[in-house]
Amino acid sequence: MPIHFKALPTEPVRALQRGGPDAYGYMPELKVSDGDGVPCRHCLKNIAAGQGYLVLAYRPFPKLQPYAETGPIFLHAEECERATEDEALPEILESPDYIVRGYDRGDRIVYGSGGVIPTGTIAERTETLFGRGDIAYVHVRSARNNCYQCRIDRA
Template identity: 30%
Template sequence: MHQFRCIPLDTGFAEKTRKSAIDDFGYPITRRVEAGKTYPCRHCLTEAPADNGMLLLSYQVPKPRSVYGHPTAIFMCGTECSQFTAENTIPDIVRNRLVVLRSYDEDGMAIYDANELVEGKECDGTLQMLLGRKDVAHVNVHTARAGCMLCRIERV
């Protein structure tokens, strides 16, 4: 088995963004308050309740640093949450939805034959296959329907 970790938002970024209420592109952040609904927080990587407010913002994906690195809409808890730190664990925000696993090489170039559409709850085998490829440096996980990035996965 290939050891891996799912990379969440940086805690410093999360704190700064909550305080400023401005996203990476200078736009005001939207606060969604909806009783009984959950949204996928990119910092704690959990399905977080929107009862107290979830932040919706535009985020510049840090990797790849190439023509394939593009902004994505993300949700983040409106209040402080604990950063996801578990290794070799697929978080619920991936398991709970249909996802696209997008693979990139060390130069940030997309590896077209290493992109997979899979049910998140069944992604373990596919992820292991991708991490087993020597040309894959990291995998970005996106929602299949909206295309929003959930997290980046790297070998440990």
């Protein structure tokens, strides 16, 4: 089953890059990358040393509800191109493992779907989850800090 890794949509990212408030109503913090582990969730590439980036609270769900986790993410401070949706593992997924967790059509965690998965088997695990009838999409999150990385949908 083909899958697509999906970056954050461009419209809300541009609003943040232009000074709009984050999920908590605060202005994103501006930092300068040291080039070590600063993954942009829009282009799905690491932010190079010396480049500006934003730190902000992000909620990858359409509305507030008990399972709508909000957490910190990074974005390029300057506009970047959104990553194409395809089945290739995004550049930012360079840790040895990640949390891979399924959500239903109501944007609720599907219990029993989550686990810490070796990076090289994320696609295989996602295809297994999509074989179930109750998984609408999958999140990839940091295994160490639970930070949102990207979404995976059926192609």
